[in-house]
Amino acid sequence: MWVVKIGGSLLGSPELERWLEVAAKHSDGHVIIVPGGGIFADAVRAAQLQSKISDACAHQLAVLAMDQFGLLLADMNPLLATASSEMEIDERTWQHRGIVWLPSKMVLNSDSIPKTWDMTADSLAAWLAHKLGAKHLILVKSDKPNEKRLSLKAIINDGLVDQVFGDFALDKLFYPWIVKKGDCVHFEDGIDEQKLSRVCSSVVC
Numbered sequence: 001m002w003v004v005k006i007g008g009s010l011l012g013s014p015e016l017e018r019w020l021e022v023a024a025k026h027s028d029g030h031v032i033i034v035p036g037g038g039i040f041a042d043a044v045r046a047a048q049l050q051s052k053i054s055d056a057c058a059h060q061l062a063v064l065a066m067d068q069f070g071l072l073l074a075d076m077n078p079l080l081a082t083a084s085s086e087m088e089i090d091e092r093t094w095q096h097r098g099i100v101w102l103p104s105k106m107v108l109n110s111d112s113i114p115k116t117w118d119m120t121a122d123s124l125a126a127w128l129a130h131k132l133g134a135k136h137l138i139l140v141k142s143d144k145p146n147e148k149r150l151s152l153k154a155i156i157n158d159g160l161v162d163q164v165f166g167d168f169a170l171d172k173l174f175y176p177w178i179v180k181k182g183d184c185v186h187f188e189d190g191i192d193e194q195k196l197s198r199v200c201s202s203v204v205c
Contacts, residue, residue, distance in 0.1 A: 008038015
């Protein structure tokens with residue numbers, strides 16, 4: 001299984017459609033997209049400032065925002081199918097479909113996930129990769145440093161990932177990679193390890 005987190009910042013870009021096409025055409029049931037929160041999560045942040053709701057409530061709303069962006073992504077490409085539970089993920093895998101994860105059902109029922117803004121879609125993607133026994137985790141970003149190896153400390157300090165990413169990503173069960181949105185051109189014939197190592201940046205302790 002390949003877990004590919006697509007950030008909400010890609011909304012409106014031509015690269016977004018190309019990443020979705022890669023997942024739809026070449027998944028064969030083994031690529032699952034984790035949606036960011038994007039403009040929907042931004043709305044939650046704005047609502048929290050106006051209402052003074054707790055971080056726990058804002059976390060719940062932000063996870064639901066990921067559901068919204070996930071539904072948007074699935075609607076952009078009819079070859080993609082949504083899944084909100086491990087059973088549905090298994091079903092989509094058997095169907096050889098490209099999968100868009102709707103996280104609220106699984107995430108909001110878990111006691112292991114911090115209910116704060118420190119836990120963003122990046123760490124939720126790592127949490128899912130661990131839960132599914134995924135081989136690779138790919139974070140698609142609007143931009144990234146050019147180095148082939150990125151230290152965990154540096155990407156946290158630079159705000160490229162959230163503060164708790166290392167708690168979920170560096171457990172040696174899978175390999176985290178970071179790619180730029182424009183790197184979709186390298187994967188139009190599918191995703192494989194050789195292309196990842198040539199194009200992407202790996203995350204190390």
